[in-house]
Every structure is written in C-alpha cells, then in structure tokens.
Amino acid sequence: MARVGLVRPIVAALAVLVTTNMSARAEEASDYPTSARAEYVFGCMKANGETRQAIEQCSCSIDVVASLVPYERYVTAETVLSMSQVKGNLAGQFRSSEQAANALNDLRRAQAEAEVRCF
Template identity: 55%
Template sequence: METFTARFAAIAKTPGATAFAAALLYAFPASSAEDYPTTAVVDYVYGCMKANGETRRALERCSCSIDVIESILPYDQYEAASAFKSLGLQTGERGVLFRQSAPAKLAITDLKRAQAEAEIRCF
C-alpha cells in the first residue's frame, strides 16, 4: 500500500510541483509508529477534563498535557503503564503482581514523571 508521503514524493518530482508537494508534506506529516492512537488521546483528555473541570481552559490544558506525555513516552510504554495501573486496582493477590513487580513499578514511575512534567508545562 502506497503511503501519503510516497505519493507526494512522486508528485514532487514533476516540474513546478515541488513547492506544492513540500507544503502538503509540511501540513500533513506522515504519522509514525509511535504516535498515540486517537482513542488513547481522547480517553486521556476526557478523564483529565473530568478531574479538572469541563471547561474550555481544562480542554486546552489537558490537550497540552497529553502532548507533553506523548513527547516523553513512546506509546507502548504509556500503554504498559496504563495497563499496570488499571490492573493494579484489583484487590488481593490478583493485583499484587501489577503493583509490586519491578516492570510495573518502572513503567508507572516513568508515567508519573511524564505526567509531572506535563503538569509543570501545562497547568
């Protein structure tokens, strides 16, 4: 399957189209494998707004917050930390592995650091 970038790279080779293709590539950069899925971004912003008020200002701050987190943590690390946090809410022995194992602690610590940085930059 031909990507957006590949199609416009081909267009850029035609005379007079270079500036047009460059402008389109700048306006619509290719997404990388590390981009956060839209559902993850929306889920984060929705939860953040519920915790911080459902105002336009909260929307802007929460959107900024997930952007900062995305710039610090690759999506797979964010996803793992979120899973550990969620599964760690289970009571008793079921949740112990997700709360006390070394990988869980490391992932959650990294997420907390990214969230702290987002808090400083956005709120």
C-alpha cells in the same frame, strides 16, 4: 544557464528530504491512537473541571506525555494503574513487578512535566 539546470534537481531533492523528515516526525508525534488521547483528555477534564481552559490544558498534557513516553510504555502504565485497583493475588503481581513500577514511574514523570508545561 547551466547552473540553473543544476539548481532545480538539488532543490527538488532537498524538498523531498524535508517532506520525508517532516512526515516521519509527524508519525512519531502521533503514535498514540486518537481513542487513547481522547480517553486521557476526558479523564483529565473530569479531574480539572469541564471548561474550555481544561480542554486546552488537558490536550497539551497528553501531547507532552506522548512526546516523552512511547505508547507501549503508556499502555503498560495504564494497565498497572487499572490493575492496582483490583484486590487479590493477580493485582499484587502487577504492583510488585519492576517493569510495571518503571513504566508507572515514567508516566508519572511525564505527567509531572505536563503539569509544569500546561497548567
């Protein structure tokens, strides 16, 4: 009978630990805002056809990218991509920055991994 009294607090403590760990992982997995995920999926679908299969593949793709590249790094890479389309001195600074190039390389590697896993 005394053992039953000890088991309940231990089980309750384990349940709290598991729940805390799971919610921490969920926060890590969803650190990309919904709008950024939606924008990625819309662009991906434009490039890959606007079909139900494309929705599945593109949704998978952003999940893979988000698991490999922190959101701040993703924003840097997206900014570099946007600025690379602008002509002039300011855009050249974005293209020649080592930090920008590294962020862009990280994104491209993550997208290549997403291509392998999702398409």
